[in-house]
Amino acid sequence: MNTLTKIALSLSASLVLVACGQNLKDTHPDQLLTKRLAIFKKFTKAFEPLGLVARDRQPYVKADFVAQALVLQELSMQPWEYFSKEGNYPPTRAKLEVWTQPDAFKSEQLAFKSKVDALVQVSASADMTAIKDSVEAVQKSCKSCHDKFRNDTASKR
Structure with missing residues (x-):
């Protein structure tokens, strides 16, 4: 194998590792990123059944639908405290605008x-x-x- 081939393979392997870099560890002592991501996962878990009903993929069962909506409501204001200035560190997908445009970010939270x-x-x-x-x-x-306010790929800061 020639040197150019080795370099190409090494570069390819590096790109694969970067692409998989979404699973980087949260090394911040307060785990702010981990805490907010856990709440966003709960958002998804609460919201998915509601979406299935809305798209006619699941039947509307009043008690279940109301319960899921209430769970989502309870979660709706929880993650935002973890977007403090100290929460802006890799591997966040939050754009810098979360911190440079706090009023606009707060407006999106309130709209949600x-x-x-x-x-x-x-x-x-x-x-x-x-x-x-x-x-x-x-x-x-x-x-x-x-x-x-969110990057499609891991932050490159």
Whole structure:
């Protein structure tokens, strides 16, 4: 194997490792990144069943739907405290704008909370049009915040 081939293979292996770098350890003493990611995972776990109902993939069962909406509501304001200035360290996917545009970031949080609260309000109604619209509004709120404040790849700071 010639030197150029070895370099190419080494570079390829490095790129694979960088691509897999999403699993880097949180080495911060307060584990702020780990704490907020754990809450976001709970968001997903609470929201997925609601989305399945809204997309007609699962039946609407009032008690279950309301319970999941309430769990999401309880979680809706929890992760934000872990976005303190001390929480800006690798391997965060948060953009620098989280810290340089705190008012805009807070506005996205409040919009999300408002959409989740509205979802809770319609969750027991059995009005599938209102429920679907509300689930979609929550999804759009998540996407809006991600578009503005989250990198698609691991931070390169």
